[in-house]
Amino acid sequence: MNILFHFRTQGTGAEGVHIAGIANAFRRLGHRVVFSSPSGIDPSRSAGENPFRQGRRGLLARLAAQAPGVFFELLELGYNIFAGWRLRALLQQEKFDLIYERHAFFLCVTSLLAQRRHLPLIVEVNELAGDERVRADPWLLPLARIADRFTFQRAQLIAVVSPHLQRRIEAMGIRKEKIVVVPNGVDEQSLETRADGTAIRQRYQCENAVVVGFAGWFVPWHQLDTLVAKFAALARANPQLRLLLVGDGPLRTDLEAQATALGIRDQLLFTGPVPHAEMPSYLAAMDICVVPHSNAYRSPIKLFEYMAVGRAILAPRTEPIALILRDGENGLLFELENGDSLRSQLAALVSDATLRARLGGQARTDVAERHTWTQNAREVIGRVFPQTPVEDTNSLR
Numbered sequence: 001m002n003i004l005f006h007f008r009t010q011g012t013g014a015e016g017v018h019i020a021g022i023a024n025a026f027r028r029l030g031h032r033v034v035f036s037s038p039s040g041i042d043p044s045r046s047a048g049e050n051p052f053r054q055g056r057r058g059l060l061a062r063l064a065a066q067a068p069g070v071f072f073e074l075l076e077l078g079y080n081i082f083a084g085w086r087l088r089a090l091l092q093q094e095k096f097d098l099i100y101e102r103h104a105f106f107l108c109v110t111s112l113l114a115q116r117r118h119l120p121l122i123v124e125v126n127e128l129a130g131d132e133r134v135r136a137d138p139w140l141l142p143l144a145r146i147a148d149r150f151t152f153q154r155a156q157l158i159a160v161v162s163p164h165l166q167r168r169i170e171a172m173g174i175r176k177e178k179i180v181v182v183p184n185g186v187d188e189q190s191l192e193t194r195a196d197g198t199a200i201r202q203r204y205q206c207e208n209a210v211v212v213g214f215a216g217w218f219v220p221w222h223q224l225d226t227l228v229a230k231f232a233a234l235a236r237a238n239p240q241l242r243l244l245l246v247g248d249g250p251l252r253t254d255l256e257a258q259a260t261a262l263g264i265r266d267q268l269l270f271t272g273p274v275p276h277a278e279m280p281s282y283l284a285a286m287d288i289c290v291v292p293h294s295n296a297y298r299s300p301i302k303l304f305e306y307m308a309v310g311r312a313i314l315a316p317r318t319e320p321i322a323l324i325l326r327d328g329e330n331g332l333l334f335e336l337e338n339g340d341s342l343r344s345q346l347a348a349l350v351s352d353a354t355l356r357a358r359l360g361g362q363a364r365t366d367v368a369e370r371h372t373w374t375q376n377a378r379e380v381i382g383r384v385f386p387q388t389p390v391e392d393t394n395s396l397r
Helices: 013-028 059-066 069-093 109-116 141-154 163-170 198-203 224-235 252-262 276-284 301-308 339-350 353-370 373-384
Strands: 002-006 032-036 098-102 121-125 157-160 179-181 210-217 241-248 268-272 288-290 312-316 332-334
Touching (some): 002 013, 002 069, 013 301, 013 373, 069 141, 098 109, 109 121, 121 141, 157 163, 157 373, 163 179, 179 373, 210 276, 210 301, 224 252, 224 339, 276 301, 288 339, 301 353, 312 339, 339 353
Parallel strands (some): 002 032, 002 098, 098 121, 121 157, 157 179, 210 241, 210 288, 312 332
């Protein structure tokens, strides 16, 4: 099939990984994908790039950070005009069989075009207005909800990453049958060979250490300060313990100062931003991979990438994460917003290499069997086109 894939994001960071992951999976299944976005970027090349790098942020991102909230929301509403013009032009240039769209606040023109052209529309939803989030709730929240309902009513399928989002959309009066929960995943090509972290451990002189690690951006919602504090409680009594922070972001200086104040600066290792293609080697250099914080509606991509390298995982007990991790079987869970719980579970992993190996091995098996982008793509395509044959290029068995 010919798939028109529309998104209104920068196409960098985790969102870029998600977009590229599902689009590349469509291609592996034998479909053609054409991207449409305000920047014209191809996430297959920009996935995982540092969204905080100077000059990286596009016009929309700069406006989001600097413009008054209501003004930026009016621009988001106005984007429907630009998107409508661009999408209409693409639909006139060639025949498409499906439109796939990453949901964005106030975005509704795509559903109108799909309805008029009798094209099936799949809408992927990662968050909804009204949930706790990084940006404040929209000033024009009623309009955002009207746009959501308009889009969801016209979509053939709504793919959500968590049961929380499913319940929220059902509460809008949308039929349950057209909503499917599809947690995030991992590129199965990263599973074809085991990543080797030896060179990374040598680079940071931690060959004989127990390495606790995090990969992502240093921003407030990850609560890295809590991780550093609880790591410090263990590290002061264990000089061979290291905390490897892979990534970058506005809080790096604060984290360095915190580690210095806690007396563990020499045990804290910063890599800086890493190309996404090299990420498996950095994750494989860790003995314990941590998700310090999440919430009721997010499905953290890092969780699946941690699983893919076969390392022990420590993550908060949220509903979306508990769908993937079974406590004590393929990971350990701690209670959300409970620093003591995080510390005690981290201590259990630090002290038990056998436990780490067992949890990591099961996590890798589970992600390969259940949580790849190709499995996700097959799921959503099959819901809309149940009789469509697909080319299975998955090399994992």
